[in-house]
Amino acid sequence: MLCDICHKNTATIHIQEIVGSEKKTLHLCQECATRKAQEDSSFQALNLAEVLYNISSQLNAEKKQETADQEHSGIFCSTCGWDYEGFRKTGRLGCPDCYHAFYDTLKSAIGAMHRGTTHTGKVPGVSQGKAPKRAPMDKAILKRELEKLQNLLNAAVAGEEFERAAILRDKINELKEQLKGEEDHADQA
Amino acid sequence: MRTRPEELINSPLSWLADSGPDDDIAISTRIRLARNFSGTPFPIAGNQEALLQVRDLSLDAIRQSESMLDPMEFDLPALNEVEKQLLLERRLISREMLTPNAAACLVADRDESLAAMINEEDHLRIQALSPGFQLKTVWDRINQFDDALSRRIPYAFDARLGFLTSCPSNLGTGMRASVMLHLPGLAMSGQIAAVKQATGKLGLAIRGFYGEGSDNFGNLYQISNQSTLGESEMQIIDRLSSIVSQIIIHEKKSRNFLLENKQSYLLNHVGRAYGILRHGYLISSEEALNSLSALRLGVDMGMFSSVDIHTVNELFLHVQPAHLQLRAGRELSSEERDTERATLIRETLKAKRGR
Ligand SMILES: [Zn+2]
Numbered sequence: 001m002l003c004d005i006c007h008k009n010t011a012t013i014h015i016q017e018i019v020g021s022e023k024k025t026l027h028l029c030q031e032c033a034t035r036k037a038q039e040d041s042s043f044q045a046l047n048l049a050e051v052l053y054n055i056s057s058q059l060n061a062e063k064k065q066e067t068a069d070q071e072h073s074g075i076f077c078s079t080c081g082w083d084y085e086g087f088r089k090t091g092r093l094g095c096p097d098c099y100h101a102f103y104d105t106l107k108s109a110i111g112a113m114h115r116g117t118t119h120t121g122k123v124p125g126v127s128q129g130k131a132p133k134r135a136p137m138d139k140a141i142l143k144r145e146l147e148k149l150q151n152l153l154n155a156a157v158a159g160e161e162f163e164r165a166a167i168l169r170d171k172i173n174e175l176k177e178q179l180k181g182e183e184d185h186a187d188q189a
Numbered sequence: 190m191r192t193r194p195e196e197l198i199n200s201p202l203s204w205l206a207d208s209g210p211d212d213d214i215a216i217s218t219r220i221r222l223a224r225n226f227s228g229t230p231f232p233i234a235g236n237q238e239a240l241l242q243v244r245d246l247s248l249d250a251i252r253q254s255e256s257m258l259d260p261m262e263f264d265l266p267a268l269n270e271v272e273k274q275l276l277l278e279r280r281l282i283s284r285e286m287l288t289p290n291a292a293a294c295l296v297a298d299r300d301e302s303l304a305a306m307i308n309e310e311d312h313l314r315i316q317a318l319s320p321g322f323q324l325k326t327v328w329d330r331i332n333q334f335d336d337a338l339s340r341r342i343p344y345a346f347d348a349r350l351g352f353l354t355s356c357p358s359n360l361g362t363g364m365r366a367s368v369m370l371h372l373p374g375l376a377m378s379g380q381i382a383a384v385k386q387a388t389g390k391l392g393l394a395i396r397g398f399y400g401e402g403s404d405n406f407g408n409l410y411q412i413s414n415q416s417t418l419g420e421s422e423m424q425i426i427d428r429l430s431s432i433v434s435q436i437i438i439h440e441k442k443s444r445n446f447l448l449e450n451k452q453s454y455l456l457n458h459v460g461r462a463y464g465i466l467r468h469g470y471l472i473s474s475e476e477a478l479n480s481l482s483a484l485r486l487g488v489d490m491g492m493f494s495s496v497d498i499h500t501v502n503e504l505f506l507h508v509q510p511a512h513l514q515l516r517a518g519r520e521l522s523s524e525e526r527d528t529e530r531a532t533l534i535r536e537t538l539k540a541k542r543g544r
């Protein structure tokens with residue numbers, strides 16, 4: 001993903017703000033962020049995110065769609081390398097794990113495409129009619145899933161994508177609960 | 190092991206040649222499921238090695254499942270364009286499978302009631318096809334096949350999003366259920382647009398069987414579910430079922446209305462079509478499909494005791510370009526096809542008349 005100011009360097013600093021119900025993100029390279037801090041006298045006193053939000057809102061006002069695309073443009077799947085560009089061009093994803101990477105991007109589209117957002121149909125390996133609410137994934141799969149999420153979380157933290165990290169952390173806790181549940185279940189059986 | 194597509198030409202398709210519930214109006218019922226291998230890139234992003242492995246694992250799983258009585262395997266890269274087109278005309282493969290892909294493969298049972306496309310848009314697209322209107326029976330068939338495969342293949346599945354597919358429009362159940370309907374009555378009374386509107390509001394789609402822009406060819410329509418996520422397979426099937434039942438009732442009403450109020454119009458329409466089919470020497474694809482539709486209507490309404498609807502059903506298939514060319518054993522120009530098509534129809538109907 002390129003820096004929102006110079007459009008040349010790779011953005012490494014991501015500032016996210018929630019204003020009202022809207023989420024804004026500004027992506028800056030190290031250089032531009034530093035220059036911005038030196039040029040702007042009030043910079044030190046103000047919340048960095050707030051200052052940068054003012055710039056980003058101007059950008060947004062001009063080209064909202066492009067900015068939305070830019071916002072998504074850095075997203076890619078660490079398993080198969082598929083990126084937002086690939087999705088936009090083909091309407092398809094690269095691998096099953098892409099649904100983790102692109103979930104936030106896809107959420108509203110999925111809602112618009114379907115009559116619901118949560119699967120209530122058949123679950124592999126479970127006969128129809130007594131399908132449990134959650135997939136009874138076997139322990140190995142859950143553990144593999146957990147490992148993968150942990151890697152994604154580490155990457156998000158390293159990239160200072162804290163909002164994404166928070167989502168991943170929730171998902172990891174959810175899976176850990178599920179894994180515990182499966183183990184309890186196995187003990188009883 | 191490998192089957193040649195030309196072997197199929199004279200092999201009867203169960204979904205066209207056999208009888209089924211409501212088959213005067215509903216020609217066939219199909220349910221297709223999209224499935225993928227977990228942790229493996231979809232065909233659009235996969236490297237050849239991974240996709241070849243998907244192919245081999247799928248073939249093993251299908252063989253071991255013993256779900257097909259007499260499975261035929263087709264290696265798509267080994268087929269020429271006409272042969273692929275033949276499989277498309279028989280609804281064994283999709284348009285997507287026409288594009289070159291070294292790992293693409295098809296397995297179909299001899300009667301073509303069950304099939305699996307390997308490395309199409311998804312790793313696996315399995316389908317069951319039966320004559321007439323019988324969604325529940327077809328669901329049982331494909332569900333069993335799916336269960337058998339799921340014991341051998343680690344499916345990509347997510348508790349929230351269901352079966353994970355290359356295109357988000359297939360998420361959840363990964364299921365596309367459809368019924369092919371012959372609707373000359375609704376077409377003649379100008380009600381197709383109204384039917385389209387009503388089905389669209391219910392999350393279902395109805396489109397001309399021969400694709401966009403050829404809506405009215407043969408008055409054949411396919412109605413299917415659009416949404417695949419948020420409802421169970423049975424909920425989707427129940428909604429589709431009730432709409433199809435309604436459309437069938439309206440089609441019957443339209444036919445009766447025509448018979449009671451516009452009898453000479455109806456007889457003229459059917460009689461002229463029969464004349465063209467029985468005595469023509471050059472028939473284009475469009476004229477053949479439309480005339481066959483009128484003949485089928487006449488047969489359904491008891492105007493022809495010598496012709497049965499299964500003969501007409503099979504003609505719908507055999508008049509298509511790849512079938513004509515493989516039957517002739519060579520490539521045919523468009524005009525040659527029109528001649529071959531007319532000959533095939535004439536001789537088929539003549540043989541029926543002689544009985
Ligand atoms: Zn910069």
Ligand SMILES: [Zn+2]
Binds near residue numbers: 080082097
């Ligand atoms: Zn991926």
